[in-house]
Amino acid sequence: MENPTTLLVAIMFVTILAMAIGSILMACAEIAGGxxxxxxxxxxxxxxxxxxFILLNLFWETTAILEIDQWxxxxxxxVIAGPIVLLFATGVIASPEQASExxxxxxxxxxxxxxxxxxxxxxxAWIIGIDIWYQNLNILSLVNGLLLILxxxxxxxxxxxxxxxxxxxxxxxxxxxxxxxxxxxxxxx
Numbered sequence: 001m002e003n004p005t006t007l008l009v010a011i012m013f014v015t016i017l018a019m020a021i022g023s024i025l026m027a028c029a030e031i032a033g034g035x036x037x038x039x040x041x042x043x044x045x046x047x048x049x050x051x052x053f054i055l056l057n058l059f060w061e062t063t064a065i066l067e068i069d070q071w072x073x074x075x076x077x078x079v080i081a082g083p084i085v086l087l088f089a090t091g092v093i094a095s096p097e098q099a100s101e102x103x104x105x106x107x108x109x110x111x112x113x114x115x116x117x118x119x120x121x122x123x124x125a126w127i128i129g130i131d132i133w134y135q136n137l138n139i140l141s142l143v144n145g146l147l148l149i150l151x152x153x154x155x156x157x158x159x160x161x162x163x164x165x166x167x168x169x170x171x172x173x174x175x176x177x178x179x180x181x182x183x184x185x186x187x188x189x
Contacts, residue, residue, distance in 0.1 A: 002069065003071070006068055009065055009071055009080070010062060010065045012076075012080055014059065017055055017059050017083045017086070018059075020051075020086050020087040021056065021059065023087070023090050024051055024055060027048060027094035028048065028049075031045065036096050038097055040096075040097065040108075040109070041108075043106070043109055043160070043163055044093065044108070044109045044112070047093050047116070048094055050170060051090055051093055054086065054174065055090070058082065058086065075133075078129065078130075078133070079130070081126055082123060085123045086119075088119055089119035089120055089123065092112050092116045093112060093116045095112065106160055109163075110163075113155065114156070116155075117151045117155035118151070118152075118155045120151040121151035121152050124144045124147045124151065127141075127144045128141050128145060140177055140180055140181070143180070146173060147170060147173045150166055150170060151166075151170075154166045
């Protein structure tokens with residue numbers, strides 16, 4: 001890392017991720033401490049925990065930024081767009097429910113879901129864009145493409161069953177991605 005701009009990009013990237021991670025951790029602390037009334041539904045809690053996993057995974061990949069020697073401003077904007085989208089998605093999914101006498105059990109979650117899943121789809125599109133930009137399309141790009149499609153389907157579904165199945169598929173997709181990254185075979189980094 002000879003270029004100081006690389007360090008600045010990495011600092012900005014990590015700072016935005018740290019804000020999102022802090023937000024999720026504070027929400028989890030409130031939930032664990034019983035301070036959220038009403039407590040989030042299990043499906044929302046599943047997505048909150050998956051967001052923490054996604055954020056920590058992206059944080060772990062920050063070292064890839066250090067391998068880039070030259071930066072253009074447009075490239076910088078694109079690279080930090082991913083953490084920004086995740087910060088916004090975190091704010092959406094971790095938002096507490098406002099108690100209301102007229103609301104049904106899953107109204108809060110379903111009210112958040114369209115915005116949340118569109119943001120997750122944007123994030124996966126961002127990852128594919130990064131892979132294309134740096135000429136690193138691989139099997140992980142395919143996994144992200146499948147997750148993007150899943151998130152778009154969830155964004156436009158109001159069926160709780162579909163959302164539960166989608167949560168299981170998303171967890172599976174991210175676990176598969178983690179396993180593929182850990183294998184560190186050529187072309188799967």
